[in-house]
Structures are given as structure tokens and as C-alpha cells.
Amino acid sequence: MMKKINLNVNDKHYAIEVDIKESLLDVLRDRLHLTGVKQGCSVGECGACTVLIDGTPYNSCIYLAMWADGKKITTIEGIEKDGQLSKVQQAFVDEGAIQCGYCTPGLVMTTTALVESGKKYSDEEIKREISGHFCRCTGYQKIFNAVKKSLDE
Amino acid sequence: MFSINHILEPKTLKEAILYYDENPKLKVIAGGTDVLIHLHHGKLEDVELLSLRKINHLDEVKLQEDGTIVIGAMTTFSTLFRDKIINQYISILAEASVSMGGPQIRNIATIGGNICNGAVSADSAPSLFTLNAILRLESKKGVRMIPIQDFYEGPGKVKLLQGEILTHILITEDNYHEMKGKYIKFSNRKAMDIAMLSVAVTGQVEDEVFKDLRIALGVSAPVPVRCSKAEDYAVGKECSEETIKKIGELALSNARPRNSWRGSKPYRQHLINVLTQRAIKEIVFKGGGKDDEKN
Ligand SMILES: Cc1cc2nc3c(=O)[nH]c(=O)nc-3n(C[C@H](O)[C@H](O)[C@H](O)COP(=O)(O)OP(=O)(O)OC[C@H]3O[C@@H](n4cnc5c(N)ncnc54)[C@H](O)[C@@H]3O)c2cc1C
Ligand code: FES
Ligand code: FES
Numbered sequence: 001m002m003k004k005i006n007l008n009v010n011d012k013h014y015a016i017e018v019d020i021k022e023s024l025l026d027v028l029r030d031r032l033h034l035t036g037v038k039q040g041c042s043v044g045e046c047g048a049c050t051v052l053i054d055g056t057p058y059n060s061c062i063y064l065a066m067w068a069d070g071k072k073i074t075t076i077e078g079i080e081k082d083g084q085l086s087k088v089q090q091a092f093v094d095e096g097a098i099q100c101g102y103c104t105p106g107l108v109m110t111t112t113a114l115v116e117s118g119k120k121y122s123d124e125e126i127k128r129e130i131s132g133h134f135c136r137c138t139g140y141q142k143i144f145n146a147v148k149k150s151l152d153e
Numbered sequence: 154m155f156s157i158n159h160i161l162e163p164k165t166l167k168e169a170i171l172y173y174d175e176n177p178k179l180k181v182i183a184g185g186t187d188v189l190i191h192l193h194h195g196k197l198e199d200v201e202l203l204s205l206r207k208i209n210h211l212d213e214v215k216l217q218e219d220g221t222i223v224i225g226a227m228t229t230f231s232t233l234f235r236d237k238i239i240n241q242y243i244s245i246l247a248e249a250s251v252s253m254g255g256p257q258i259r260n261i262a263t264i265g266g267n268i269c270n271g272a273v274s275a276d277s278a279p280s281l282f283t284l285n286a287i288l289r290l291e292s293k294k295g296v297r298m299i300p301i302q303d304f305y306e307g308p309g310k311v312k313l314l315q316g317e318i319l320t321h322i323l324i325t326e327d328n329y330h331e332m333k334g335k336y337i338k339f340s341n342r343k344a345m346d347i348a349m350l351s352v353a354v355t356g357q358v359e360d361e362v363f364k365d366l367r368i369a370l371g372v373s374a375p376v377p378v379r380c381s382k383a384e385d386y387a388v389g390k391e392c393s394e395e396t397i398k399k400i401g402e403l404a405l406s407n408a409r410p411r412n413s414w415r416g417s418k419p420y421r422q423h424l425i426n427v428l429t430q431r432a433i434k435e436i437v438f439k440g441g442g443k444d445d446e447k448n
Contacts, residue, residue, distance in 0.1 A: 131344030132255025
């Protein structure tokens with residue numbers, strides 16, 4: 001069964017038909033070719049597929065595409081401005097928080113939401129807020145440093 | 154692709170109940186963090202979904218005039234964790250909420266889905282058991298209010314009658330007034346892990362005596378359980394090290410833990426004893442008892 005949905009992805013408006021069987025991840029990657037959204041586990045465990053929906057991080061692999069009707073989606077492709085890396089992206093680069101890079105887009109999205117919340121986070125809270133992301137390369141310390149740096153100032 | 158044949162998205166509860174009555178084969182979906190996983194693994198197939206996501210006002214926490222806290226079934230764990238009413242009156246549920254999954258899961262997983270999924274490890278269950286939570290279930294036949302203790306039937310099984318939807322969870326004032334609570338989730342990882350064992354304690358300490366004490370365990374039997382023997386023993390006793398030790402031992406008498414890859418039966422038994430004591434000590438501490446004075 002198909003369903004017509006309207007959604008805003010990275011400030012671009014789309015009116016598309018999606019299959020009710022599809023996840024938002026399927027649609028973002030296969031239809032809109034936003035392959036910066038990564039598919040890891042497909043079952044909500046790894047966070048690689050994290051995107052912001054109305055500013056809140058969700059795992060797009062377990063979010064039905066049709067639920068995105070009327071929503072504003074932000075993916076990693078949507079956060080650089082005029083060819084400039086965002087503060088969060090730059091912090092990940094500067095801190096050497098990226099090895100293979102597979103977990104990076106998801107982590108950058110979650111961190112972006114933390115920055116945009118305008119709240120302060122203790123070290124423990126930072127760890128809690130990024131705990132929905134698996135990284136199989138870095139050992140997390142550099143990621144933690146990058147998040148902390150993103151939240152500085 | 155999920156094996157979904159059809160999905161209904163009613164905008165009101167009334168409409169949802171009518172759809173469900175007409176077609177009892179519909180599979181209710183809330184946040185989907187259990188349903189979509191089951192579909193992904195092929196445990197569910199060719200489903201017709203009844204989504205509760207478009208129904209307004211089912212995701213709110215309210216304090217009624219009579220002091221009853223009413224939690225909409227569609228309230229997410231992120232909301233519960235941050236909610237003012239929850240944090241002020243039943244902080245144990247905020248503790249339980251933030252212990253489940255990770256942030257992205259908590260942003261969508263609902264308390265109603267957690268209860269109706271019936272997992273022995275459901276992180277909301279032990280706290281709600283100690284708060285004597287009442288479930289409000291609604292079908293075309295009418296409304297049913299049942300204590301959460303009577304809702305669990307077996308692993309993954311709950312007593313939802315045909316066409317019934319869980320709409321709200323109620324906690325009356327006498328079940329939280331002057332009470333302190335502590336939830337301890339024991340798992341291999343601190344986040345994104347299912348409990349190996351969990352303990353919730355809600356109680357009231359007055360003049361260093363247990364005026365009321367409720368203990369509930371998760372992953373300790375086929376369903377979450379209350380430790381009635383230990384509770385009965387505790388009430389009226391002085392909250393001494395010795396009493397607490399005895400309560401820990403007695404907590405085992407209502408438990409039937411099993412061996413699983415997450416933890417062996419003897420280890421779980423050990424945890425029940427130790428974690429029950431630890432949670433009680435937290436209450437005594439929060440409640441202004443002995444430990445408090447020492448500090
Ligand atoms: C990565 C991951 C980590 C997880 N970690 C934890 C954890 O740490 N602790 C934990 O307890 N759980 C955990 N879970 C399990 C799951 O997230 C929870 O059980 C969650 O609360 C389910 O809520 P939901 O809204 O997503 O439910 P859904 O998947 O939408 O529904 C769950 C079940 O309840 C039924 N249902 C839902 N709402 C209603 C209603 N109002 N009335 C009648 N029936 C209803 C559905 O038909 C279904 O059978 C995890 C899941 C994932 C994917
Ligand atoms: S791919 Fe979505 S959480 Fe792993
Ligand atoms: S950098 Fe490789 S998974 Fe994180």
C-alpha cells in the first residue's frame with residue numbers, strides 16, 4: 001500500500017509516495033539518495049541511522065517512512081552551511097573522533113541536537129546522551145571529547 | 154521493508170476502539186520499538202496495524218485534583234524522564250525511564266508499549282508494581298481498571314481482552330504520598346542493554362521504622378513480582394542493618410529466577426538479595442533515616 005506524504009528534508013520540501021512497509025531509512029537512502037544516513041543493525045541498537053525529526057534524534061531504521069508526513073528531517077547532508085562544516089562536524093575532525101566514519105553521521109546528529117537544545121551537560125550526561133551510538137573503532141574517548149568541545153562556549 | 158499489509162491511523166481513541174472492535178486481528182502499534190523489531194525478525198508477518206500515534210492527549214502526564222497521577226499510554230520514556238510531576242512525586246519512575254534503551258529509543262518508546270509487550274525485563278514494571286499502578290483499559294464493551302499486578306500472565310503475555318487498548322496508567326496519592334523510591338537495573342552494559350535483574354523499592358520510613366515497604370523484582374520470575382513475604386516482615390520493624398539483611402533474604406521467597414545467557418540462577422538469587430538491600434538503604438537515606446544523620 002502506498003501513501004502520499006509531505007516532508008521537509010534538509011530544508012527542501014518533498015511530496016512523495018512511500019510504501020507503508022518502508023522505513024524512513026529506506027526512503028532517505030534509496031529514494032532521496034541521502035546515503036550519509038548509515039544502515040548498521042536495522043533494529044535500533046547501533047544509532048548509525050540517527051536523524052533529527054523536528055530536532056529530536058530518532059533511529060530512522062525503526063521509524064516508518066509514512067510517520068514522517070508533515071515533519072522536518074535533518075540528516076548529516078543538511079548541517080554544513082555554505083560549504084562550511086558545522087561546529088559539531090569540525091569538532092569531530094579536530095578531536096580525531098573519526099576512524100572508519102560509519103558511526104559519525106549519527107553521532108554528529110545527536111550532538112547537533114544537544115548543542116541546539118542550548119542546555120548544559122555534565123560529563124555523565126554527555127555519556128548518557130550519546131549512549132545510543134555504537135562505535136566499533138575509536139573506543140569512544142575521542143568522540144566524547146568531540147561532543148564536549150561541540151558543547152563548549 | 155516491514156511485512157505490513159495495512160495501517161490504520163485513527164485520530165481519536167473512540168475511532169481506534171471502533172476499528173479494533175470491527176477487526177480484532179489488528180496489531181496495535183505505539184512507538185514500534187517492539188513491533189517493528191518483531192516484524193524485522195519475521196516473528197510478525199503480514200500485519201494490519203492500528204497506530205495510536207495520531208491520537209491526541211494520550212501522551213500526557215497529569216495530576217488530578219484528588220492527587221491521582223494519570224499517565225497517558227503513549228507517553229515516551231524521554232517525556233517521563235523529564236516530566237515535572239513524575240520527578241516531583243514518583244521519581245522512581247523517572248529513574249526507571251532513563252534506564253531503558255538509549256536516548257533515541259526513549260524518544261519514541263512508550264510506557265504503554267512497554268507494559269503491553271509483557272517482557273519480564275520491562276523497565277517500567279517493577280516501579281509501577283511498587284506504586285500499585287492501575288491500568289485503564291478500554292474497548293467497545295467499556296472501561297476496565299485493573300491493578301498492574303494482575304495484568305502480567307507470562308513472558309510476553311498480558312491480559313488484554315479482545316479489542317482492548319491501554320489508555321492510561323493511574324497512581325493514586327496514597328501510593329506515593331510521603332514515599333521514597335529507588336529503582337536499580339542491573340545489566341552488563343550501562344546503556345542499551347536489557348536488565349539481567351531489576352529491583353524497585355517504594356516505602357516510607359518514620360522514626361526509623363518501616364511504615365510501608367513495597368519491593369518488586371524484574372527478570373526474577375515469568376512475570377514481574379512483588380515480594381510480599383519480605384514486605385510483611387518489614388512493616389513496623391526498625392530499619393536496622395539486621396532487618397534490612399533479613400528483608401533481602403526474604404525477597405528471594407517470591408522469586409523464581411532462571412538460568413539464561415545473561416546470568417545464572419544462583420547469580421540472580423545473589424543479586425535479588427544484595428540489590429534489594431541496596432535499594433532499601435537508598436530509601437532510608439532519602440527518607441531521612443539513620444544514614445542521613447551520619448552524613
Ligand atoms: C534497541 C532497543 C533497546 C531496548 N531496550 C529496552 C530496555 O532497556 N528496557 C525495556 O524495558 N525495553 C527495551 N526495549 C523494548 C521496547 O523499547 C520497550 O518495550 C518499549 O517500551 C515498547 O514501547 P513501544 O511504544 O515502542 O511499543 P510497540 O512496539 O509499539 O508495542 C509493544 C506491544 O504493546 C502493544 N501495545 C502498545 N501500546 C498499546 C496500547 N496502548 N494498548 C494495547 N496494546 C498496546 C503492541 O501491540 C505490542 O504488542 C528496547 C527495544 C529496542 C529496539
Ligand atoms: S541501523 Fe538503525 S539503529 Fe542500527
Ligand atoms: S569510527 Fe568506525 S564505527 Fe565509529
